[in-house]
Amino acid sequence: MNLQGTLLTIFEMALVAFAIWAVFHEDRFIAFEERIAARFRRRRFKVIQGNNVRKSYYPVNDRRA
Numbered sequence: 001m002n003l004q005g006t007l008l009t010i011f012e013m014a015l016v017a018f019a020i021w022a023v024f025h026e027d028r029f030i031a032f033e034e035r036i037a038a039r040f041r042r043r044r045f046k047v048i049q050g051n052n053v054r055k056s057y058y059p060v061n062d063r064r065a
Contacts, residue, residue, distance in 0.1 A: 022029040
């Protein structure tokens, strides 16, 4: 068996093992899917991650009299 066939076999076995795992751990699989979907949504909509939104979007006038 050549290298390509070996890699394809390993990939197929990993895919089957993941499918079996997903059947028994459906809640974890759904959480994993949601994390991946959220990552793509953040990239697509370019959400800025930060904990101080008011400071970055609504600057406060700090002029002192």
